[in-house]
Amino acid sequence: MSNPHFSTKERILSAAEDLFARSGFAGASLRQVTASANVNLAAVNYHFGSKENLINELFKRRLDELTAERTKALNKALVTKPLSLESILEAFVSPALHLASDRGGGQSFVRLLARAFAEQDQRLRRFVSDNYGHVLKEFAKAIAQFMPELPKEDLYWRLDFVSGALTYAMSDFGMIKKPPGLTDEQHRANAAKQFVRFAAAGLRAP
Amino acid sequence: MSNPHFSTKERILSAAEDLFARSGFAGASLRQVTASANVNLAAVNYHFGSKENLINELFKRRLDELTAERTKALNKALVTKPLSLESILEAFVSPALHLASDRGGGQSFVRLLARAFAEQDQRLRRFVSDNYGHVLKEFAKAIAQFMPELPKEDLYWRLDFVSGALTYAMSDFGMIKKPPGLTDEQHRANAAKQFVRFAAAGLRAP
DNA sequence: ATACGCTTAAAACGTTCGTTTCATACGCCC
DNA sequence: GGGCGTATGAAACGAACGTTTTAAGCGTAT
Numbered sequence: 001m002s003n004p005h006f007s008t009k010e011r012i013l014s015a016a017e018d019l020f021a022r023s024g025f026a027g028a029s030l031r032q033v034t035a036s037a038n039v040n041l042a043a044v045n046y047h048f049g050s051k052e053n054l055i056n057e058l059f060k061r062r063l064d065e066l067t068a069e070r071t072k073a074l075n076k077a078l079v080t081k082p083l084s085l086e087s088i089l090e091a092f093v094s095p096a097l098h099l100a101s102d103r104g105g106g107q108s109f110v111r112l113l114a115r116a117f118a119e120q121d122q123r124l125r126r127f128v129s130d131n132y133g134h135v136l137k138e139f140a141k142a143i144a145q146f147m148p149e150l151p152k153e154d155l156y157w158r159l160d161f162v163s164g165a166l167t168y169a170m171s172d173f174g175m176i177k178k179p180p181g182l183t184d185e186q187h188r189a190n191a192a193k194q195f196v197r198f199a200a201a202g203l204r205a206p
Numbered sequence: 207m208s209n210p211h212f213s214t215k216e217r218i219l220s221a222a223e224d225l226f227a228r229s230g231f232a233g234a235s236l237r238q239v240t241a242s243a244n245v246n247l248a249a250v251n252y253h254f255g256s257k258e259n260l261i262n263e264l265f266k267r268r269l270d271e272l273t274a275e276r277t278k279a280l281n282k283a284l285v286t287k288p289l290s291l292e293s294i295l296e297a298f299v300s301p302a303l304h305l306a307s308d309r310g311g312g313q314s315f316v317r318l319l320a321r322a323f324a325e326q327d328q329r330l331r332r333f334v335s336d337n338y339g340h341v342l343k344e345f346a347k348a349i350a351q352f353m354p355e356l357p358k359e360d361l362y363w364r365l366d367f368v369s370g371a372l373t374y375a376m377s378d379f380g381m382i383k384k385p386p387g388l389t390d391e392q393h394r395a396n397a398a399k400q401f402v403r404f405a406a407a408g409l410r411a412p
Numbered sequence: 413a414t415a416c417g418c419t420t421a422a423a424a425c426g427t428t429c430g431t432t433t434c435a436t437a438c439g440c441c442c
Numbered sequence: 443g444g445g446c447g448t449a450t451g452a453a454a455c456g457a458a459c460g461t462t463t464t465a466a467g468c469g470t471a472t
Contacts, residue, residue: 202411
C-alpha cells in the first residue's frame with residue numbers, strides 16, 4: 001500500500017489523502033492512516049503536530065499547484081487571439097481535470113475537495129478564499145468581459161452553477177466509465193470539451 | 207434548541223438532521239444529537255436501533271416526499287401544452303428548491319444530501335438508486351425527447367452537469383443573500399428561474 | 413389496587429480515538 | 443568513537459464514542 005522509496009512525511013500525506021477522501025476527516029483515523037502508510041502512529045504528531053494540521057498541509061500542497069497551473073493557463077489564454085469565452089473556461093477547467101485524472105493521488109484529492117465544499121467547512125472556505133480567492137476573481141473578471149450586458153446578479157448565479165457542475169463532475173470524473181480504446185488523455189480532453197460547451201452555453205443563456 | 211411539543215422521535219430526527227449537516231455523520235455524535243434534542247442518550251437506540259438506522263430514516267423521510275412532489279410536478283407538466291424543456295426542468299427543480307428553502311429542517315437536509323453525494327457513499331447511492339431511480343429515469347426520458355439529435359453520450363454528460371449544478375446550488379441556496387424586500391417565495395422563484403435558464407441553455411448547447 | 417406495555421433515566425460496558433511519553437536506533441561531525 | 447540531533451517504535455494516557463443494561467416512571471386495562 002505504501003512505497004518505501006518515499007519519505008515518511010510523503011507516505012503519510014498520500015495515505016491520508018486517500019483515506020480522508022474515502023471516509024472523511026472524522027471518519028478516517030490516524031491509526032488507519034499510519035497503518036496504510038506503513039509508519040508508526042506517533043509519526044503524524046511528530047511530523048505534522050496534529051491531525052488538523054495534517055489536513056491543512058494536504059490542501060496546501062495540492063491547491064498551490066492547482067492555482068499556479070490555472071494562473072499560467074489563464075495568462076496564456078489572455079494573450080492568445082482571438083480570445084473567447086471558451087478559452088477562458090478551458091483555462092479554468094483543464095488544470096482541474098488534469099488533477100482529477102492524476103494517478104498520484106490527485107483523484108483522491110479532488111473528491112476530498114468536493115467533500116470539503118459540501119461540508120460548508122468554514123475553516124476551509126476561509127483558507128481557500130484567503131489564499132486562492134484572487135485567482136478566482138481574475139477568472140470571474142475575464143468571463144464578465146464577455147457578457148457586458150448581463151446583470152451582475154445573473155452572472156453570479158451562473159458562475160455558481162458552473163462551479164457546482166465542475167465540482168460535481170470532477171468528483172465523479174474518476175468513476176465515469178472510460179470507453180475502451182481511449183487513453184486517459186483522450187478521456188480527459190473529452191470531458192473538458194463537454195464541460196466547456198455546457199458551461200459556455202449556460203453562461204450565454206438568453 | 208428543541209420544541210417540547212414534538213415527540214421524542216421527531217425531536218431526534220430534527221436535531222440529527224441539523225447536526226449531521228453541520229458536522230457529518232461521523233463528526234456528530236449521538237451525545238450531541240440527544241443533548242440538542244433534549245432527550246436521553248439511550249433514546250436513539252431505543253427508537254431507531256442504531257446510529258446507522260437513524261441516518262437511513264432521515265433520508266427516507268425527506269426523499270419520499272421530494273420524489274412524490276417531483277412526480278406530481280412532472281405529470282402535471284406533461285399534460286400541459288405546450289410542453290417545453292423548461293417546464294420539465296422546472297418540475298425537477300422546484301420541489302428541490304422548495305425543500306431547500308424550507309424552515310423546518312429542509313435546509314439542513316439539502317446540505318446533508320450534497321455532502322452524502324460528495325462522500326460517494328455507496329450505501330446511500332444504492333439506496334437512492336433503488337428507491338428513487340425510476341423517477342430520475344422518467345425525467346431523463348422526458349428531457350431526451352427535446353434533443354432527439356443529440357448523441358446519447360453527450361446527453362449523459364450534460365445531465366450529469368445539471369445535477370451537479372443543482373446539488374451545489376441547493377446546498378448553497380440557504381446562504382445566498384436574499385435581497386431585502388423579497389419574500390422567501392419570490393427568492394425561491396427567482397432561483398428556480400435562474401437555474402432553469404442556465405440548465406436549459408447548457409442542455410441545448412450547440 | 414395490581415399487573416402490564418411503552419417510554420425515559422442513569423450508569424456502565426468495551427472499544428477506539430488523538431495525543432503524549434519515553435526509550436531506542438540511526439547518521440553525522442568533531 | 444563518543445556525543446548529539448533527528449527519526450522511529452512501543453506503550454500508555456485520558457477522553458469520547460456507540461451501545462447495552464438495569465431501574466424507574468406512567469398511563470391503561472383488568
